[in-house]
Amino acid sequence: MAEQKLPTRAEDFSEWYNQLVLKAELADYAPVRGCMIVRPYGWALWENIQQALDRRFKATGHVNAAFPMLIPKSFIEKEKSHVEGFSPELAVVTIGGGEKLAEPLVIRPTSETIIGHAYAKWIQSYRDLPLLINLWNSVVRWELRTKLFLRTLEFYWQEGHTAHATFEEAEFETRQMLDIYTDFAVNEAAVPVIPGRKTAGERFAGADQTYSIEAMMGDGKALQAGTSHNLGQNFAKAFEIRYLDKQGQLQHCWTTSWGLSTRFIGAIIMVHGDDQGLILPPRLAPFQVVIVPIFKNDEEKGPVMDLARKIRADLVASDIRVKLDERDGLTPGFRFNDWEMRGVPLRMEVGPKDVAKGSVVLARRDRPGREGKTFVTLDGLPATVSKALVEIQAALLARATQFRDSKTHHPTDFAEFRTCVESGFALCFWCGSEACEARAKEQTKATIRCIPFATEPANGACIVCGQPAAEKALFGKAY
């Protein structure tokens, strides 16, 4: 329950986020530093994210499976750049059942290696390909600086792992899954994202190519919201994932992996939230509508609750996720603020006047205050509510897109660049050298988030060194 106001986003965006996550009961701190407890409201949101993604995965031929959390340490060490990338952040189990283990076990930071081991056994022929498996699990990475949802030691996600006969098929898969993430982000979460290619320095440890979707948060900073990797034949060679082709030749497979995590919840919070609290996109909100009954005494309570329960049943029958606030002893004003803080997209007020008039009050979360209230009749209420939810979903996407575009600049010299990345994104020419990438980071803390697919082919001067450049990179300060 909310007890106090949040700091405003302008005052302290970071603190606004921290307090909101706790007060909205999305998550709580765990006894171990850097770990989080995902509370029921937060998990309900994650479940809706899972469903939206899972049906897209299934529709493209993927199946779910479960792999163990413990991985032999030697597995991690088989792929050179994979070890280098992950060894600093591994949690290692050295004792089991009171005995020191002959070989230490790592708690999976990701499952490429154990997948490689299994795929090597399962794949013999081109007829076994493609192999398209997804895992819903949690992984552990020993991070130094943590923040609820955005970066915790353990986090929940899905990781897809596929094996293919050719580079082209693997590349198609990698891009297809990024497209799915984009579609999910835009159409389910109302989070506008920029899909693109990562630079070599930002690539996944062990990948030939990493693609990501990048979103802008309410403070102008970037958040990587999902990634898809073309692993080439790196893991296939390290784990001997081979198949016999139609010509009877033994070939190494081409593999991919792709993931989206509970970090995305952080994106939803920071993209849509306002100074009153969360604003959840209707398609993912655990409760799409909250009914707040209003009455002064038992005399009024009976008819009000009867109507409220009937409305709830009607909405449920129309597949609308609805919550009836039946808590005792709270004033309506308190409930309004409480549910606004929790981001329920639509509030319905049902009081004695409504019982008398055959109407209810609807209040849109994206238009706070009394001004956003409208009176609607009970006739066709489920349809009215559904229509409002669709409108809110669209309004959130439009607002977030407008915000992001207004803070995405196209600087042409470094001084201008420096100013742009203080408050948003800079989309500008980059010559492709790691030196320029590093120099920009040193001087401004902004990194290349991705090289967007969408930029028109053109030529210009690198924002850092002024040398000829053939592509534009998206720069921003990142979470």
Place this chain on the structure above:
RNA sequence: CGGGGCGUGGCUCAGCCUGGUAGAGCACCUGGUUCGGGACCAGGGGGUCGGAGGUUCAAAUCCUCUCGCCCCGACCA
């Protein structure tokens, strides 16, 4: 690992300088009055003051050590 800050009921903190055996607000419980934008009154429960050691007749307070957390600098979904 370097720099800065903090550990006192569930939460935010006061008390520490100048030792005398623990307080406020919020939250929680009970009863009553309230209720269409964060109600009010009355009563009540809850803390070995992060931990260990020391000084002292007496330690939340002074001394030593230790543990933990938060913020800022090098990795990451």
